[in-house]
Amino acid sequence: MASNPQPPSSATPPPKPWERSGASSGPAPFKPPSAGSTSDVVEASGTARPGEIVASTDRTTAPNTNALGRPVPTRPWEQQSYGNNTYGGYNSSLNYGSGYGTGMYGGAGGMYGSSMYGNSMYRGGYGGLNGSSGLYGGGMYGGGFGGPMGGYGMGTGTGMGMGMGGPYGGQDPNNPYGEPSSPPGFWISFLRVMQGVVNFFGRISILIDQNTQAFHLFMTALLQLFDRSGMLYGELARFVFRLLGIRTKPRKVHPPGPDGRPLPGPGNPHAIQGYTEGPKAAPTGSWDNVWENDASR
Amino acid sequence: MPIFKAPFNGYSVKFSPFYENRLAAATAQNFGILGNGRLHVLALPPTPGAPVAEIAAFDTADGVYDVAWSESHDSLLVAAVADGSVKLYDSALPPASNPLRSLHEHTREVQSVDYNPTRRDSFLSAAWDDTVKLWTVDRPASVRTFKEHAYCVYAAAWNPRHADVFASASGDCTARVWDVREPGSTMILPAHESEILSLDWNKYDDCVIATASVDKSIRVWDVRSHRVPVAVLNGHGYAVRKVKFSPHRGSLLASCSYDMTVCLWDYMVEDSLVGRYDHHTEFAVGVDMSVLVEGLLASTGWDELVYVWQHGTDPRAP
Numbered sequence: 001m002a003s004n005p006q007p008p009s010s011a012t013p014p015p016k017p018w019e020r021s022g023a024s025s026g027p028a029p030f031k032p033p034s035a036g037s038t039s040d041v042v043e044a045s046g047t048a049r050p051g052e053i054v055a056s057t058d059r060t061t062a063p064n065t066n067a068l069g070r071p072v073p074t075r076p077w078e079q080q081s082y083g084n085n086t087y088g089g090y091n092s093s094l095n096y097g098s099g100y101g102t103g104m105y106g107g108a109g110g111m112y113g114s115s116m117y118g119n120s121m122y123r124g125g126y127g128g129l130n131g132s133s134g135l136y137g138g139g140m141y142g143g144g145f146g147g148p149m150g151g152y153g154m155g156t157g158t159g160m161g162m163g164m165g166g167p168y169g170g171q172d173p174n175n176p177y178g179e180p181s182s183p184p185g186f187w188i189s190f191l192r193v194m195q196g197v198v199n200f201f202g203r204i205s206i207l208i209d210q211n212t213q214a215f216h217l218f219m220t221a222l223l224q225l226f227d228r229s230g231m232l233y234g235e236l237a238r239f240v241f242r243l244l245g246i247r248t249k250p251r252k253v254h255p256p257g258p259d260g261r262p263l264p265g266p267g268n269p270h271a272i273q274g275y276t277e278g279p280k281a282a283p284t285g286s287w288d289n290v291w292e293n294d295a296s297r
Numbered sequence: 298m299p300i301f302k303a304p305f306n307g308y309s310v311k312f313s314p315f316y317e318n319r320l321a322a323a324t325a326q327n328f329g330i331l332g333n334g335r336l337h338v339l340a341l342p343p344t345p346g347a348p349v350a351e352i353a354a355f356d357t358a359d360g361v362y363d364v365a366w367s368e369s370h371d372s373l374l375v376a377a378v379a380d381g382s383v384k385l386y387d388s389a390l391p392p393a394s395n396p397l398r399s400l401h402e403h404t405r406e407v408q409s410v411d412y413n414p415t416r417r418d419s420f421l422s423a424a425w426d427d428t429v430k431l432w433t434v435d436r437p438a439s440v441r442t443f444k445e446h447a448y449c450v451y452a453a454a455w456n457p458r459h460a461d462v463f464a465s466a467s468g469d470c471t472a473r474v475w476d477v478r479e480p481g482s483t484m485i486l487p488a489h490e491s492e493i494l495s496l497d498w499n500k501y502d503d504c505v506i507a508t509a510s511v512d513k514s515i516r517v518w519d520v521r522s523h524r525v526p527v528a529v530l531n532g533h534g535y536a537v538r539k540v541k542f543s544p545h546r547g548s549l550l551a552s553c554s555y556d557m558t559v560c561l562w563d564y565m566v567e568d569s570l571v572g573r574y575d576h577h578t579e580f581a582v583g584v585d586m587s588v589l590v591e592g593l594l595a596s597t598g599w600d601e602l603v604y605v606w607q608h609g610t611d612p613r614a615p
Contacts, residue, residue: 038419045478051438
């Protein structure tokens with residue numbers, strides 16, 4: 001490793017345009033610059049603290065310097081209230097439904113209240129997604145979204161819960177008194193994945209902070225994309241389930257008719273599908289069979 | 298004018314202080330929310346119409362949010378990476394020997410880096426862990442850490458004339474002025490009612506700062522009398538992501554915003570909006586003005602494109 005990068009051909013850039021002009025419009029309130037390199041200057045001033053790593057607990061010790069006294073929003077990736085709250089239930093059960101809805105995120109909920117987005121189908125989903133991320137909950141679970149939204153809620157809700165319940169991750173979430181029922185490798189990888197989820201929402205929420213309308217556009221576009229691609233919410237939920245490794249039952253193909261072809265009729269919407277997937281009993285080259293069970297009729 | 302298509306979403310673009318035809322672009326996959334990043338070093342074609350040449354590209358395991366050229370070595374770059382690291386690259390070396398350094402001290406995403414233009418041996422990094430760190434190229438650890446902000450620090454910028462003075466912009470709605478020799482900030486500027494995403498110093502008046510905020514405005518401040526802003530520049534439709542003073546004209550500044558436009562302003566005149574470019578089709582998040590060629594602008598955005606154009610011309614024109 002080249003720990004000391006060799007200066008290439010030119011060591012100083014061309015002079016800056018502003019260096020040729022005069023100084024500022026008046027006396028500047030800054031101390032005159034010191035001579036020497038930056039590290040020497042800082043060390044001479046006694047303020048150097050090489051390699052200091054600011055822990056998250058360290059950071060909150062300077063509230064007096066916030067000149068505004070304005071409350072700043074809680075970061076989604078770190079819940080400072082977690083240390084002194086009573087969410088013992090996190091590690092023993094994944095009861096995120098009530099936990100999130102009532103307590104932890106109630107404070108932030110006011111920012112993006114569920115009423116903000118009305119009650120249409122889309123907006124309901126929007127709110128649901130928003131709420132399920134755990135960032136701006138505020139009782140959104142109480143609203144009672146349908147099953148498909150449960151898919152959202154489950155994935156991310158679990159993520160937040162487990163991410164913060166990290167120290168307890170070794171335990172089976174359904175059995176707080178038992179031995180660890182899974183090898184730790186799984187939990188570590190699981191937590192790592194969940195950390196990714198938390199990171200993901202951390203970055204999204206920065207974007208929300210920076211531009212609420214932009215986030216609205218983003219989510220609307222996302223929902224429209226899902227909608228336009230013909231994916232219904234149920235299918236979306238199934239997709240999420242499949243990602244989570246939960247297999248949903250494949251749809252049953254209806255029993256074929258007497259001659260091996262599926263029965264026609266409105267009661268059997270999968271007839272065509274069943275037919276095309278089955279053995280080809282009909283003579284080839286006849287498109288009529290696609291549309292009717294019996295071409296001669 | 299030249300257009301470069303990056304594989305990832307653009308986050309920042311900077312002109313080289315050494316070569317007028319060279320620039321660097323920081324990009325991140327999946328809008329910087331999740332995935333990898335890439336740092337591009339680009340060369341503008343000698344003749345208009347020719348494609349932009351890529352001199353080097355460096356991959357990272359997380360998005361690259363910002364890049365700064367070294368003022369002491371013409372091929373050295375500093376990258377702000379979303380995994381909390383600050384990485385040093387030498388574009389003259391092959392990718393196998395890069396990065397030269399990977400500095401892991403920030404505990405959250407690093408949003409901005411700035412290289413000291415006067416003393417030329419140090420740079421700053423501003424991160425979502427609420428701190429600004431001061432680094433020198435010859436040391437493997439930061440020289441010191443500035444922690445006063447109560448929320449993510451989105452930008453840090455050196456004063457163009459004072460080697461020890463810089464300013465920082467934060468989500469706690471304040472901008473702060475610092476002297477590296479002082480233990481705390483020397484000035485707290487409650488500049489906006491919303492988060493401040495960017496700031497820059499006037500190159501011709503070392504007491505003037507411009508701040509860009511989520512409240513869609515840019516405000517220009519004089520640090521000697523910071524009760525009221527010198528100017529308020531309204532015109533962006535969404536949050537203003539970056540602001541940059543011209544290296545050539547004292548009152549000219551460029552900005553880019555989530556409303557997908559790049560705007561040029563002259564804060565001294567009545568109709569301050571002097572240029573508006575809507576060439577981006579996604580959030581415009583990076584803008585820069587060339588130090589060596591007057592009027593040459595570069596911008597990038599989430600549409601994965603890097604545009605370079607002369608002020609007054611159409612960026613999309615071939």
